[in-house]
Amino acid sequence: MSTPGALVDELRKRVAERIGANRYRTWFSETADFAIRRDDEAVDVIVGSPFVGRWIASNFMDDLVAAAGDVLGTARGVDVRIVERPNGTPRGADAPAEIAPRKRVSRRARGGSSLRGRLDDFVVGESNVIAYNAICGVANAPGDAFPLLVVHSPCGLGKTHLLHGLCRAVQQNHPTAAWRYVAGEEFTNEFIYALKSGRLDVxxxxxxxxxxxxxxxxxxxxxxxxxxxxxxxxxxxxNGVGKTIVLSSDRHPREIATLSEPLINRLISGIVVQIDPPDYATRREILRRLAAKRAYRIQDEVIDFIAHKVTRNVRELEGALYTLVALGGLTGQPLTVALAQQALSEHLAYCARRPGVAEIEAAVAAYFDVTTDQIRSKSRDRSVSLARAVAAYLIRKHTPLSFPEIGRAIGGKNHSTILMAVQRVERLTGEDASVAWKNGDGRRVAPIRQVLTDLERTLFPGNR
Known part of the structure; x- marks a missing residue:
């Protein structure tokens, strides 16, 4: 027979599954206790605030009843009880004896089961060793290491793996440390929810x-x-009490469009480290570990072939390996270089012709001697406007993004602004016109077709 504690843990799990992780964290994770009454096995939800109690009763009662039925076997009654506690009294201190106290040695937004990466699994190479060592420094002394660490890189290079690994290491090696992991989107959503519901203090x-x-x-x-x-x-x-914040971003803080200047200054006051695309040796080791983890029998020459051909990020390496293995399984063929060439031809062609927004912006900014932040700004400087138009044109040509999506990606521009920018470049191209801009060496003039050709050669070096 299950113990009351086990039943309460299962009840919490079922409620979270029904209402979603974000809403569960907001309304139950740190504000509510559950108790199963001994007399009739009904469920009490015990909260410390009348407002929270009313909200739970109005919005989640059907889910609570269904979850209680799932756990206890038949339909059960659910009551929401208000037990107001003096300031400083911990939640659960005045709960009945049958309440199972939650095992909570560290305050965290996500349980360990949702943290996928481990520091021991991270493949360290020249492209990421500084970021890795910085993360390890925080893991060894959370709250006492660097006040602020910002890790930035394009997508798919291991930022989230490092952050998950950091939290796992703290969870295992510093069980009394209070830590919290959250995505930027979740932080935003929870803030908006708290603002609307009057729960900013929580x-x-x-x-x-x-x-x-x-x-x-x-x-x-x-x-x-x-x-x-x-x-x-x-x-x-x-920061004021000497604790630590670790952040990740897809670009340097200075290049994040529309961040406030005070916030940018705070971010660059810490340690800012970049992760670059993995070099050949790192890519090869990533593939070797992936194959070993999944017990794939792949010869070294096949791993070498993939490591040479797939160069941009870890996700593409994983995709290439899984594509090869899937084709081998479906056709019954051994995993040879010839099969890899067949399996990856479409994958590699797609990767080659699909640079991301950040890559296109960076290439255009370097060509015109401006910054990506200027491209996303509202500046009407002629050189910046030209760079912005060329970036919009290339993003439209080489990505599946719509005009509104491009506008949002490069500084929140509206649909018509991006449309006119693209049409401007198309018109100049059709007229075989030349364009002029200023850089550190003075005024430059070049045919627009030559500008586009130069940039596309930079973006697609294998197509020269």
Missing amino acids: FRDRFRSVDLLVIDDIHFLADKSSTQDEFLHTFNAI
Whole structure:
């Protein structure tokens, strides 16, 4: 027979599955206790606030009843009880004896089961060793290492793996440390939810009373001024007591469009490290470990072939390997270089012709001697406007993004602005016109066709 504690744990799990992880964290994870009554096996949900109690009763009662039925075997009654506690009294201190206290040695936004990466599994190479060592420094002394660490790179190079590995290491080696991991989108959504529901005090306590705050994809805060202000206050609160914040972004803080200047200054005051695309030796080791982990029998020459051909990021390496193995399984053929060439021909062609927005922006910015931040800005400088138009044209040509999506990607421009920019480049190309811009060496003039050809050679070096 299951113990009351086991039943309560299962009940929590079922409620979270039914209402979603974000809503569960907001309304139940740190504000509610569950108890199974001994007399009739009905369920009590015990909260410390009348507001929270009313909200739970109004919005989640059907899910609570269904979850209780799933766990206890038949339909059960559910009551929401308000037990107001004095300030400083821990949740569960005045609960009945049959309540199973939650095992909670570290305050965290995600349980260990959702943290996929481990530091021991991370393949270290020249492209990422500085970021890896910095993360290990924080893991060894959370709250006492660097006040702020920002890790940035394009997608698929291991930022999230490092952040998950950091949280796992802290969870295992420093069980009393208070830490919280959250994605930038979740931070934003929880802030908006707390603002609308009048629960900012709970939100702020959750994110500020920690030794280590880890936020993945902080660039999601771009264009969200209120969330940026809230995060800035959160940063100041944590930094003010000597604790640590670790962030990841898809670009350097200076290049995140529409971040406030005070926030940018805070971010660049810490340690900012970049992860570059993996070199050949690192790619080969990543493939070797992936194959060993899944017990794939692949010869070294096949791993060498994939490592030479797939160069941009770890996700593409994984995709290439899995494509090869899937084709081998479907056809019954051995995993040879010849099969790899067949399996990866479409994959490699797709990767080759699909540079990302960040890559196109960076190439255009370097060509015209401007910054990506200027491209995303509202500047009407002629050189910046030309660079912005060329970037929009190339993004439209080489990615599947629509005009509105391109506008959002390069600084929140509207649909018509991007459309006119693309049409401008198309018109200049049709007229075989030349364009002029200024750089550090003075004024430059070149045919627009030559400009586009130069940039596409940079973006597609294998097609020369």
